[in-house]
Each structure stands twice: as structure tokens, then as C-alpha cells.
Amino acid sequence: MQMQQIRYFLALCEERNFTRAAGRCGVTQPSLTNAIIALERELGGALFQRRPAIALTVLGHAVQPYLQRVAENADHARDAAQAIADVRPANRAPAAPEPLTPSPACPSS
Numbered sequence: 072m073q074m075q076q077i078r079y080f081l082a083l084c085e086e087r088n089f090t091r092a093a094g095r096c097g098v099t100q101p102s103l104t105n106a107i108i109a110l111e112r113e114l115g116g117a118l119f120q121r122r123p124a125i126a127l128t129v130l131g132h133a134v135q136p137y138l139q140r141v142a143e144n145a146d147h148a149r150d151a152a153q154a155i156a157d158v159r160p161a162n163r164a165p166a167a168p169e170p171l172t173p174s175p176a177c178p179s180s
């Protein structure tokens with residue numbers, strides 16, 4: 072699963088239209104469609120009902136909150152990294168990262 076696919080999924084959840092979601096993401100509609108299809112294959116089923124109108128399937132509803140949190144956490148990580156980069160003098164090496172511990176919501180595999 073790629074961040075790009077997650078962002079496309081979330082845009083499509085909000086827009087409920089492949090063309091508008093693609094425009095919002097700055098990609099062509101076929102690129103967005105292919106990414107959604109690949110994500111559906113990886114997750115094992117359709118995320119959207121395509122006709123008569125775009126709507127989330129049961130699977131789409133089930134994964135949406137998790138994928139929303141992934142996107143939000145990625146944004147927070149980028150913001151934190153940028154804040155550190157803005158404060159750290161250019162000639163100093165970054166500090167060693169703290170060890171990662173599994174989140175209760177994310178069991179280790």
C-alpha cells in the first residue's frame with residue numbers, strides 16, 4: 072500500500088467522483104482509477120460502488136478511518152521533521168532517533 076493510493080482513496084471518498092478526485096490530486100483520471108484498483112486488489116475487494124453513483128462499499132467504510140489516520144500521521148511526521156529541520160543548525164548532524172515502540176492500535180507483525 073502506498074501513501075499515494077491512500078490519498079487518492081481519501082480524495083475519492085470526499086469527492087465521490089473520479090474526475091474531480093483526480094483533479095484535486097493533480098493526476099489524470101486513469102492514474103487515479105488504476106491506483107484505486109490496485110488498492111482494492113491489495114485489500115481484497117471493492118472499496119467503491121461505481122454505479123449508479125460512487126459510494127463506499129462495506130469494505131470501504133471499514134478501512135476509511137484507518138487510512139484517514141495513516142494520512143494524518145504521515146502529515147504529522149512530515150510537520151515534525153520540518154520543525155526539527157528548521158531549528159537544527161545546518162552544520163549539525165541529526166540526533167539519533169528514539170526507538171520505535173508499537174502503538175496499541177497497530178500490532179506488530
